Amino acid sequence: DGGITQSPKYLFRKEGQNVTLSCEQNLNHDAMYWYRQDPGQGLRLIYYSQIVNDFQKGDIAEGYSVSREKKESFPLTVTSAQKNPTAFYLCASSISRSGRPQETQYFGPGTRLLVL
């Protein structure tokens, strides 16, 4: 089955700790995205990548880092610099990133990050 997987489902972070969220897709999509969702707010873009070895900051990149060494994988690291990391993190992918109507984004099941 083609799709997007994220792990873990729940993640707990201690003060001063960096944690990494995994995102893998087998849809052969070029573009991948990381979003953060907070209650009562729309999804906010953290980082996106249009191609392997390239990625761009989104609207709220501070305190986060990513890598795109393989087409299938786009891990997100939440660093200790992110002071309010508790949120629902969603990874998505699309065929490419031109905004054409058929290029919709498909989401993984998400990771809930909680701060201890």
Add this chain to the structure above:
Amino acid sequence: RKEVEQDPGPFNVPEGATVAFNCTYSNSASQSFFWYRQDCRKEPKLLMSVYSSGNEDGRFTAQLNRASQYISLLIRDSKLSDSATYLCVVNLNTGGFKTIFGAGTRLFVKA
């Protein structure tokens, strides 16, 4: 003003009712439009794209009004399983690509 605005609801309707949601967008460079459905504590899933001429998928009808800059979603014959949050999504192309998500409208369908 938010780039994409939705009435947060909740909309509480009985089974079988018809319900409509609107979503307004502020940027005239908006190119493509979608409705996503998000169940509680789950990921958003594409419900339908919204085309200029309007489009229908079973009980769901989506409309786009570029002049007034809004899109709508109509659900006919509501089912209990339609209870979810409906997200309005807009793709912009202003020299750079951007996707804007609305905060969503919550729908509760009651027996």
